Amino acid sequence: xxxxxxxxxxxxxxxxxxEDIKHQLHDCQTVRRLWQFFNSVVTTFGRQDMQVFNFVExxxxxxxxxxxxxxxxxIILKFCIQIQRPNPNSISQIYSFTQNYFSRELFILKKKxxxxxxxxxxxxxxxxxxxxxxxxx
Numbered sequence: 001x002x003x004x005x006x007x008x009x010x011x012x013x014x015x016x017x018x019e020d021i022k023h024q025l026h027d028c029q030t031v032r033r034l035w036q037f038f039n040s041v042v043t044t045f046g047r048q049d050m051q052v053f054n055f056v057e058x059x060x061x062x063x064x065x066x067x068x069x070x071x072x073x074x075i076i077l078k079f080c081i082q083i084q085r086p087n088p089n090s091i092s093q094i095y096s097f098t099q100n101y102f103s104r105e106l107f108i109l110k111k112k113x114x115x116x117x118x119x120x121x122x123x124x125x126x127x128x129x130x131x132x133x134x135x136x137x
Contacts, residue, residue: 045125
């Protein structure tokens, strides 16, 4: 963030450790909670193979990629690279943002339900998993 002149301090706002890209996207304890939330959601969606346990998994798209889980991953990453760092309330913000994003997608897809039924069912299944994990955290 300092290289991009988005901040003048290299210290993480959450844990006071030196903040490099690896720390910012995975290693910070606050960010790890976001990845734990992500892992729980993708597991309920049946995509245990998409879980993130290290920096490389956080920033790469695997060969067996799935559009919904990769979109969710990009939402998590978006929160990690904002000027205002993720905090303990970030899971609520991510939940709301993700719900709104996929609700808009459903609205568009439902205009042609016969053509998009598989996508619609996948998104609905994902949203049920997201809701379950969020409510039981």
